[in-house]
Amino acid sequence: MSKSKLILLAALCGVIQLSCADIVFAEVLWLSEVPPPKSGSAAPVKADDAQHGHHQLAAPVINSSAQSAVATAPSAAKKHNHAGGTEVDGTGEVVDNTHSGSKRVWLRRGSAPLSSGYVGTGRDSEMLTMLSLEGALPDAVMQIENDRLNAKIELPDMGFYNAYLTQTMVHGDMLHVQIAKAELLHGSCSAKSVDEEAVAKPIINANMPLELVREHYPNEGLFTRIVSGDTVNFVVMSYGKPVVGATVSMTTQNGWSSSKTSADDGRVSFTMIRDYYTPWLEFKKYHKQTFLMTADLHVPDKVVSNGVVYGSAHYTSTLAGSYYPSPHDYRSYAWGLGIGLFVIVFGGVAIYLYRRRRLKPYKEVRIDDKA
């Protein structure tokens, strides 16, 4: 083989390797509450296949399975016979299951919520670190069911809970940590005994190297929904402290994407766009759409993890959320008040006229004495 051909081949390999590296960072892991379609485009992604490229580049730190970065005492997750998690109704809409204390999350891979594949076999028995406002909960175990890796989680009390799945890999001298986070909510629209504002606070994990925290609304309760047009604030945190200059991107269900850099206080804001356009007859106000937040942080300095020193580190944290169409899209006060006022005015006038018609005018009766 000539020297020029060798150089060309080497260059080609370099390009392929770089592309693979890009794929590794682009194909993020995230936790989804949306169940996989029974037959659809979102085919399961075999973790072994998905990791194949990684193995080519560098073997994971622990070969058997990726481990939770935050070591908590592993404990057996409660087993439940009843089905938990979100359901999809006959029209394909995701049914809201906020009322239920039994949740299910699926591990997905990809940067677009709609097309991300459900991670399949190969990563059984992974642990989800669970955190509530009161502190850590027993870890939940990821299990393979119908070729999809998922976990059934019981949320004992009303309020928010965080679930974290952490995967750690090494690319050369670089540590790559992926943290998939899900913010789960057990709420009720009728639980007046619960101090909603107290239990609806966001939870911050001070043990996470990178975390996206959604700032809750000032009066956020257990049934507050994010709707199109809302401005949603996130804070990028590392070990409980705000991170400046992290790249944060949002991708909506229909693929709209935007990237921003976290400010001095770690905050980054996104306005939820309106991207649900459908004929009126098909419009559903409970149309639940998923958005995916991704934060990337590159640490060029030396990093120590589990006693091993790495030349640099790259952290990726994901957080999925959901949003609904804005009531402004389908509610009209003008029409509502118009109907109410019309009935009041029309009814009032009708009653007035009815009463007037029945009023017998005064008639003077004169008696003719001569008659």
Add this chain to the structure above:
Amino acid sequence: MTKLEAIRTAVNNVQFNRFRFWLQLFFFVLLVYGGFAAIDLGNNLPTFACGYNKEGRGGMCYLMPLQHQLAWSWQKLFSVAGLAVLSGFAIFYLWFIALNKGWCGFVCPLGTIQDWITSLRRWSGIRYSRYTWGQFKWLAQIKYVLLALMFIIPLGIGGGWFQKDMKSPFCMICPGRTVIPLFGGDFSQLSLDFSSKTNMIMTGLGLTVMGLFFVGSFVKKRFFCFYCPMSAFHYLLSKPALLRLRKDGSKCTRCGDCFRVCDQEIKDIADDVNKKEIMTDDCILCMKCVAACPEKGALKATFAGIPIFESTEEGFIKRMTKGHSDGI
């Protein structure tokens, strides 16, 4: 006079309309603003403590969770989960048994609002309307139709016959949904929902009923109570209730005072001298008839068989001379 007799005399001579006004105001504040003071009487109250009044409600009307539960899939409804429906009904029934239809006459916030609108009409000097006997007879059936639909539609949703948008059909047309949240500063229920044909029709109907509620209540005392399915539901369950309205026909002179003060225009209260249990399906147990009766013991309210308020000549005269115009 023993102490007990003295208390009984004082109760029987009470300025009843004033007492009722303050009691109604107390319950109104409790059920419409109680939530701000962390008061929660649960989700099974037999009165219109509207669930749409999210922040302020001190409890919730049972019809809302009942309709939600009846709209479950039949598989779920007739499974162990159905026990939740039964337990909810049991709590509702326990609440109801205590006050019977006194929940309508003294507690219901929507009833209280109607009484306030009546006071406004009286203050403005406009006369009130009454139904003819023919109108009364057929209009009185509407509440049973609404009650039947309130069960049939959610059950039909569970069976897949109707759209889920029709969930809580009565709440959608109940004036409580549109009117009561206004007192908490929530105007969101005054909008028309265009998200689907069903929602558009139901919210349109709700706003139409709200308009009729204001016009009707202005010219007709307790206008909506006549059509209220909760009232019909109460009546069907009222047999074992503790608070009761009794009549002693032998003491009745058929003067008609009780009929004249009755907001619900119930003729039987004056005409029927045979029945001891005089409460009819339209009655709201407001006890205005007892207060207006001049015959000792002809009408009385009893609680678990014990008379708590009865008509006396002395009480009648005191009420007539002191507040001759209020409430009549």
